Amino acid sequence: MGIGGGLVIVPGLLLLFHLQGFDTAFLSHIAIGSSLAIIVPTAISSLWAHHRRGAVDWPVVFGLAPGLMLGALAGAWLASQFSTGLLKVLFGTFLLLVAGQMLSAVAPKTGSAPRGHHRLFLPVGAAIGTVSGLVGIGGGTMTVPFLVWQGKSLPGAVATSAACGLPIAIAGALGFMLMGQGLGTGLSTGFVYWPAVIAVALFAVLAAPLGARLAHSLPVSLLKKGFALLLLVVGLRLILFS
Template sequence: MSVEIVLMYLPVGLIAGLLAGLLGVGGGLVIVPMLVFCFIKQDIGSEVIMHLALGTSLASIIFTSISSFMSHHRRGAVDWSIVKEIIPGILIGTFMGTLVASRLSTGFLKVFFCIFLYSVATQMILSKKPKASRELPHKPGMFGVGNIIGVASSLVGIGGGSLSVPFMLWCNVPAHRAIGTSAAIGFPIAIAGAFGYVVNNLHASGLPPYSIGYVYLPALVFIVSLSVLTAPLGAKLAHSLPVDKLKRIFALFLYAVATKMVWGLIS
């Protein structure tokens, strides 16, 4: 692997860690498109690029989420009762999502990812918060919500924060507590997702060397090496910076990323 490729992976980890701690989004919204760009530069087969990006993103979030949720936990911002209730649905939904994703084409997954990026960016730019008008559901409801978040997260390679944070806000969970709890929820999503992308695709064709299923180990190592260092910084900033304004700036970035991916699909 060339030095140029290595230097491309390091900023991915830097940015992913900051976003995981700051916004509770796990960093996958940035990791996936940046990995796609890196894989194209490496001339990895187009038929596996998106799957490899999704699997590697989820594997990296395992480490990023630990660093992030521990930082939030030290500030008392993780509601472990929510995490406990939603984990069963998360684990099953995420693993089942990887089964579906492994049977979808790269083109379909890219289109789905772009639509998801536009949706998340629009929600951020409008800063529309769901009306806090109810309490968290009981166990069956939390299981169902976990299923939905898990399936969606596995299809776009994220830690679920883009879905779990709005859900918790809707259920009257305070914003900083929702972000911290979302970081903790990202851990079981990443575990189940990475496991699914590995065991369901151990013998997939067209994979580059040093891959285990749809997880590319060199990218994983370089991303994790920085993301675990910057996630605590992001968590610290989340308690001192105007997160809503930062989200709007990040939304503009997501629009640009999604548009670039759409242009690549068209051209």
Template sequence: MTLIVLYLGLGVFAGLLGGMLGVGGGIVVVPALIWIFKQEGVQPDVLTHLAIGTSLAVIIFTSLSAIRAQQKRGAIDWAVVRLLVPSTLIGGLVSGYLAGFIPAEMLKMIFSIFLLAVSLQLLTKWQPASHWTLPGPKALWGVGLGIGSLSAMMGIGGGTISVPFLHACNVDMKRAIAISSTLGFPIALFGAAGFVLSGWHHTALPAWSFGYVDLPALLAVGATSMIVAPLGVRLAHHLPVARLKRVFGMLLLVVALQMLFSS
């Protein structure tokens, strides 16, 4: 019962933050699941993989909700999405599968460094200068491959990578967020599939695991985050989002340092 309450609480937290700040997703879910799974006695050699694979599976459902909301507003540039989707899903599948064979401590360190970079970006409010234009189809294929590969390895939907890139290419911020939200679905779907395949026969996984995806966590966190995310969007219009981002950045900084220096 306590475990389900933790999962539901995490879903609420992730949904609110995702809706209010445009972050959340794996940035929130992965470190929280690592802590929860550790308390539950999950073996260290599968702990980080299980958290990342489950996070990607959660994003499958939350990204569908985001796509629906963005489509209602007519904000999705489907021409750009169509150019990026094939390579992002390939990158997500290959990276998700290969990440399953990276040693647990190394994968945890990679995620911690990424989390540290995100926290510093939030604290400094850094954004790349908008002095480029979107590259051609071949170059976008390479960009999509990179976004999909890194996002799947980190267990995120890719917004912290794709939005700054699109902004640097003079894409309007609202349009960039809509494109990023749409790309989150193929990244999460194929990335999670990669983690399922790579963890399929691992004997150290807990019961009710589907490869490196924990089904109870997926159902509880995914359902609540989908329900709560629209509330987060509404709160964003009434709360000091810039201040909340700084507070959240400080929280991520503490979590990143703790993960880096803990055993």
């Protein structure tokens, strides 16, 4: 789908943790923190594949990385201040926004960035990192449009965005580990639950090449519409039943 796995991982972990009887006070925190930790190996796998094709613009990645990491840490801190119910509402709202964008098929105009746009790297990176750290995603839904707006082709933007997901995931996961000290379970570090991280990351990395192959053989536009409708349902459920 060309999107970060966090959109699927967080709702999935919320359901599984609920079924396992986790403390409801920190259900969302553990799901989001674990999602960011899961994104670390998946981002490495993805960026390496794009790097081998020479598609990653590393100067842009390094330019955005400080803001992305600072923002992800800020997002983790913000999440630690919110209740699990509020985090569910925020994540559900984000799903609705992503679904709306996917259904509208509105794309940014390539090359429409103003002069001096490199000065935007720190504030834009911080904004993307904050939202990503707050809801447990790799940031691709925001990074790709920004890079296309800067003049990159869509494939180049997707490849560079994949690399940008790594600093977000590392900083965000570390933030949730620190903010959740003493509040997690016996098998967690802070708000990062390791059994879920290991299991989901292993199968995500193994399944990613299959997804890449299917993207070239299935009607992606139709799949995106179906996936967007799924996001709408999940988002509304999180908001209405949080």
